[in-house]
Amino acid sequence: MxxxxxxxxxxxxxxxxxxxxxxxxxxxxxxxxxxxxxxxxxxxxxxxxxxxxxxxxxxxxxxxxxxxxxxxxxxxxxxxxxxxxxxxxxxxxxxxxxxxxxxxxxxxxxxxxDLVVDRGSFDRIIQAGGFVSVNTGAAVDGNTIPIEKDLASQSMDAAACIGCGACVAACPNGSAMLFTAAKASHLGLLPQGEVENARRVQAMVHQHDKEGFGRCSNTYACEAECPKEISVSNIARLNRWYLKSSLTSNV
Amino acid sequence: MIVVGTGLAGAAAAASLGELGYNVKCFTFHDSPRRAHSIAAQGGINAAKNYQNDGDSIHRLFYDTVKGGDYRAREANVHRLAECSTDIIDQCVAQGVPFAREYGGLLENRSFGGVQVSRTFYARGQTGQQLLLGAYQALSRQIALGTVQMYNRHEMMDVVLVDGKARGIIARNLLTGELERHSAHCVIMATGGYGNVFYLSTNAMGCNVSAAWRAVKQGALMANPCFTQIHPTCIPVSGDYQSKLTLMSESLRNDGRIWVPKSKEDAAAIRSGKKKAIELKEEERDYFLERRYPAFGNLVPRDVASRAAKVACDEGFGVNATGLAVYLDFEAAIQRYGKQEANNQGNHTPDAATLRKPGEAKVAELYGNLFEMYEKITGDNPYKTPMMIYPAIHYTMGGLWVDYNLETNIPGLFALGECNFSDHGANRLGASALMQGLADGYFVIPYTVGIFLSNEIRTPKFNPDGPEFKATEKAVDDRLKALMNVKGNESVENFHRRLGRIMWDYCGMARNAEGLNKALGLIRELREEFHKNVFVPGSDRDFNPELEKAYRVADFMEMGELMVMDALNRNESCGGHFREEYTADNEAQRNDEEYAYVAAWEWTDTNTPPTLHKEPLKFENVELKTRSYK
Amino acid sequence: MSLTGIFLILFLIVHMSGNLQLLADDGGRSFNIYAAFMSENPFIRVISIGLYASILLHAIQGIALALANRKAKGGKYAHGKVAGATWASKNMALLGILIFAFLCLHMADFWVKMRFTDTLTMVTYAGHDEAVQDIYSRVNVAFQELWLVAVYLIGVTALCIHLVHGFQSAFQTLGLTHKKYTPLINALGWIYSIAICAGFAIMPLYHYFPPSYPPTTNSASM
Missing domain, CATH: 3.10.20.30 (Beta-grasp domain)
Structure with a gap:
């Protein structure tokens, strides 16, 4: 030693x-x-x-x-x-x-x-919409809706986010887009979460901006520094959903 | 109502109660509910879905759990747990938990922890994380709706009783150090286990017994505290600076062979670095699990595997510098998989070099992430040289005594999850902790809390400025001030480490009366020294992580003593509790005649011996048998 | 940003391919006729207003973004730097400002002279009815100045770096990504950026270092 x-x-x-x-x-x-x-x-x-x-x-x-x-x-x-x-x-x-x-x-x-920071903003982004609106006890049998293996796997890739904030720390813009996108992707890719995708995406992005995080300019430092190696393709997906919900949904 | 803790049980409870329309205040000492240690569970969650058509049923899960717990759990609770298990999976799927799927889109299962059916649902190696995020998201939704008021970075310092019922808590705002009084009609604790009494464990650094212990000091009973689970496959201790131990999933034992050198000379040479594991020939190795348990081999249950490793190391066959490690070898698996692959390709006489590559590839496919983690921590490549493992404290089956409704003996005070004692008896099966936490939170407490509250409809709100609250707050404040004012010379960490050493040496994997009696004296001495010589920097009215550690360690010092007393009282070997005096053929021997009871301890203070209350365990649906793996 | 960016990317293709006529060995005939067409065609005029608006919008948005993001960052790290981010991606605003400054010069040099100050000579070509402004000669003269050639090369290099990041970034922002096609887009981005900027870089170089045959210009008419 x-x-x-x-x-x-x-x-x-x-x-x-x-x-x-x-x-x-x-x-x-x-x-x-x-x-x-x-x-x-x-x-x-x-x-x-x-x-x-x-x-x-x-x-x-x-x-x-x-x-x-x-x-x-x-x-x-x-x-x-x-x-x-x-x-x-x-x-x-x-x-x-x-x-x-x-x-x-x-x-x-x-x-x-010292090295301790307040990451409560992450909690508030989740509270804005990072969930599936189901009450306890209302669920149907787990096998009622088959989910394509690849889709479940992509969702899991995004869900692996540990919410540490390294993406924000790495981002020259102080943006939390990777965190927000990972959560939105995790839920929105699954049929259970897709139902309220438009509302979720809008709410989470607005909360993200409200918290004072910067805007994404695609430097991809977040992906390189993410300890769970979450892909920036999630950000692209969030962008797509955000655009779509802005243009086509009522929310 | 108040919910303390935001792990699987706490977050699930707070969310479900919020949905029901209760006004909930929820507390966690973390910066976010999502950091609770439920997040670290790897393997999976059991449910009696019988999706695999392998004959699983609620009864079978119930039976396995009671038997696995070495017949020291309450039948009724376990049966309810098995019943709820299927609802949990449905609930989690609905919340968007990305469980593993088959190509057909249906949920995938695996077998886990030595049971004979595939009933374990999983999300890669991060099942606990995904389930916790599901509960956290449900909780977040209720926070947004305003039904749950969330208090992050707030630690419960004490429970407040009004007329003998739990009516609130004193919480410490960890950022400012201010004490706060919170009142409610009832208090639900989901504050986890006490494995950190051993200092080194697979628990997170913050896991502690303080909330539960404070309830005990207010009159709640602590049940079966000596039932602690040791997990056989952890990365061994490498030095005195070590702060925690890391678990390597149980699944590794499916393909890894456990061994130590046959001769002590070889073991000594390996320890001093003169020899390497791979230099030992096949006949110079002792595959002790395969030798001792030919029927189950390397797949014996956790407690059996752990003890066998300890025996080997105690006899001087241990292999790392500390002498406390055994090998977990994948060479045979690499060769076997390699041969299969070569056969597939029509090569029936492959040489060692050709089959190595496909063999390693298959092992990587099965355990790649674990091998990577192992290499990250130890710097050794487990494909080339055997892993070193050693057992470590992992889970505590004991906890606050609760009745069928999960209510402690203090009316209005409930305990959920690892914090209570109810479902796992003397030993927990793999993939059952997640099941219990979520069952308690989603499907038990929302019903049973109503039984208590139905008699409280006319009880008005409690004033947090009432005399009981002020008195309890003062007591907390005095306790903190006393710790601050010791102004001694030794750090909290040192005391904790010393306590852990005592607990591990005398109340760890194997215990005997002599050692336990010795430990009692050592703990008391250490506790006295702690209160005379601990040094806590900073101020109690400020952000002060050292003070947090100090009051948690102070409670561990008392809890440790009670664990030793319980271990001393239980003159039998069962599950995680192994008394060296009570064996037959070198195997654990239960004593159902005298000890088929829950030991629920009442503790007043350190000067009064605790009082033992016995809840006899009646087995009406399961026949008591001796476990054998030979 | 991405929409204006893509519009500008498309514009650059047209702009460059048109201007490649500066390399034609016809004394500026095709280029001058092309230039006249571009400045007179009503459809092009409308598009060009859109272009100016896009440039301004792209610039204003970009600067606003950079300022807001700088505020959101809250401080630099004392030592070392993060992985993953290219220099270009972190300096898009700086590159943008450089390009904008270059653009002002570029416009003053040609566009203003062509549209407003009316200092260009008129020339007529056989087979083309109307007289057109001889912008070609203006270009030729301008690019005899070493400093201007250097400025153009710097401007074009900045543009190239800006585009290398901007091209794929636009697709990312619009969510137009796919496991199969994104690598293609990224490759295309590189090819595009280099091709466009090499094309633009050739023009001043061509005029500063004319090929061995002297262009048969009607330099007398200057």
């Missing part, structure tokens, strides 16, 4: 209105640690020095809850494609490296503390 010494330049910010600045720390790590465990080591040291540890969001640490929200050397979730920060291991860094760690930056994601 090879030990490594790293210099961390880590963002410290008390609250949303604080300007914030980088703080430099040297951390002893080893190659088997996850990136977050390396931050645990830093925090342990800070606590031993009776200082406040660096706040960062994390929970499942297995790449599925979507809680981690940091930018490592300019890349959301760090240098490894298709990987969340919690699944990024230190063997991808070199002894002596300088690492810059920052929060996700976007107007719609205000910083709460």
């Amino acid at each position: 090879s030990a490594m010494k790293l210099t961390l330049h880590i963002w410290r910010q008390r609250h949303a209105n604080d300007t914030g600045t980088f703080e430099t720390h040297v951390v002893d790590a080893n190659e088997h640690m996850s990136f977050l465990e390396m931050l645990d080591v830093l925090n342990q040291t800070l606590i031993e020095q009776k200082k406040e540890p660096v706040a960062f969001e994390h929970d499942c640490r297995e790449g599925i809850c979507g809680a981690c929200s940091m930018v490592i050397n300019g890349r959301p979730h760090g240098p490894l494609g298709g990987t969340t920060a919690c699944q990024l291991h230190m063997r991808h860094f070199q002894n002596g490296d300088h690492i810059w760690v920052e929060p996700f930056r976007a107007k719609a994601f205000p910083v709460i503390r």
